[in-house]
Amino acid sequence: MTRPSELQSLIGHEVGVSKWFEVDQARIDAFAKITEDGQFIHVDPEAARATPFGGTIAHGFLTLSLASAMSYDAVKPLEGVVMGVNYGFDKLRFLAPVPAGSKVRGRFKLLSAEDKGGGRWLLKHELTIEIDGADKPALIAEWLGMQVVGG
Numbered sequence: 001m002t003r004p005s006e007l008q009s010l011i012g013h014e015v016g017v018s019k020w021f022e023v024d025q026a027r028i029d030a031f032a033k034i035t036e037d038g039q040f041i042h043v044d045p046e047a048a049r050a051t052p053f054g055g056t057i058a059h060g061f062l063t064l065s066l067a068s069a070m071s072y073d074a075v076k077p078l079e080g081v082v083m084g085v086n087y088g089f090d091k092l093r094f095l096a097p098v099p100a101g102s103k104v105r106g107r108f109k110l111l112s113a114e115d116k117g118g119g120r121w122l123l124k125h126e127l128t129i130e131i132d133g134a135d136k137p138a139l140i141a142e143w144l145g146m147q148v149v150g151g
Helices: 004-010 025-035 045-049 060-065 067-074
Strands: 014-017 021-023 081-094 102-117 120-131 139-149
Touching: 004 102, 004 120, 014 067, 021 025, 025 060, 060 067, 060 081, 060 139, 067 102, 067 120, 067 139
Parallel strands: none
Antiparallel strands: 014 102, 021 102, 081 139, 102 120, 120 139
């Protein structure tokens, strides 16, 4: 747990790195089904081999959707937190495709912490999702989250 009084000293520092998450074809296929995004570069390995990707790749939004699990794994919640709410993104860029069978993990750096009153803290993290063995990350984002601390 992180005390709200410690937040200012953490700004500009990495506050967590998640475990690796596998992005296999079964996960990609399940995401395609639930989101109704069956573009061939995600779900047809034979056709995808003929593209510059050389095989199927994860949806960018699939990679992004793993951010919550990565955060739960890597970032300590505030002491006394009763609820956390996804507040959106200030910036989001997809930088490299995630080939099927890859592993990804999240790195979190605290960019800002704003006391909104009433026990509400608006936290902005720089999230970098790395691909195991790759030179470029899959994505970089500025992610906003509201944590509510009970009184």
